[in-house]
Amino acid sequence: GAVVSQHPSRVICKSGTSVKIECRSLDFQATTMFWYRQFPKQSLMLMATSNEGSKATYEQGVEKDKFLINHASLTLSTLTVTSAHPEDSSFYICSARDPRASNEQFFGPGTRLTVL
Amino acid sequence: AQRVTQPEKLLSVFKGAPVELKCNYSYSGSPELFWYVQYSRQRLQLLLRHISRESIKGFTADLNKGETSFHLKKPFAQEEDSAMYYCALLTGANNLFFGTGTRLTVIP
Numbered sequence: 090g091a092v093v094s095q096h097p098s099r100v101i102c103k104s105g106t107s108v109k110i111e112c113r114s115l116d117f118q119a120t121t122m123f124w125y126r127q128f129p130k131q132s133l134m135l136m137a138t139s140n141e142g143s144k145a146t147y148e149q150g151v152e153k154d155k156f157l158i159n160h161a162s163l164t165l166s167t168l169t170v171t172s173a174h175p176e177d178s179s180f181y182i183c184s185a186r187d188p189r190a191s192n193e194q195f196f197g198p199g200t201r202l203t204v205l
Numbered sequence: 206a207q208r209v210t211q212p213e214k215l216l217s218v219f220k221g222a223p224v225e226l227k228c229n230y231s232y233s234g235s236p237e238l239f240w241y242v243q244y245s246r247q248r249l250q251l252l253l254r255h256i257s258r259e260s261i262k263g264f265t266a267d268l269n270k271g272e273t274s275f276h277l278k279k280p281f282a283q284e285e286d287s288a289m290y291y292c293a294l295l296t297g298a299n300n301l302f303f304g305t306g307t308r309l310t311v312i313p
């Protein structure tokens with residue numbers, strides 16, 4: 090299957106700083122990528138849909154100024170958590186839709202963000 | 206609004222026993238449903254989708270529109286089936302909406 094990578098896998102930052110997480114489709118071009126958030130022992134919650142060359146579509150309740158998404162190329166989407174606070178600590182997972190595979194979503198390994 | 210319910214957070218079965226992971230949904234449109242699996246320390250991956258009507262790793266799932274269910278079944282559980290299983294619904298916006306997941310443990 091298609092491969093999606095995320096970087097970094099873990100990040101610890103101080104409150105008030107910004108953190109950027111990268112999501113890459115390694116062997117296919119993805120016009121659409123997705124960002125999810127997963128709290129401990131809870132389900133994945135879709136945060137936003139990232140569309141190459143256009144603005145991201147945010148789910149209700151997700152602050153677009155807090156979680157900046159950029160999808161500047163067909164293989165890269167970035168999520169920047171701005172002015173991070175301890176309540177932003179979570180597991181962030183991206184996925185990318187592969188048009189070669191009936192638009193199946195392939196998931197990255199996730200990024201563990203801890204805000205001190 | 207859509208809803209995906211997985212009533213069991215934890216499920217333990219003995220090796221060789223049948224297993225059924227329950228999933229019920231609520232959706233106003235025509236549902237397209239999936240089962241995703243996450244093995245220990247691995248990423249989430251697609252197990253099967255209802256439109257394929259296929260059996261993957263011995264698992265099957267039938268969409269029952271009358272009961273709004275999409276239960277995942279396997280007649281004989283194996284130890285390697287131990288994992289986290291998520292039922293998901295594809296919404297009209299082409300997004301996946303996930304249930305809360307069931308952790309399956311197969312006891313040797």
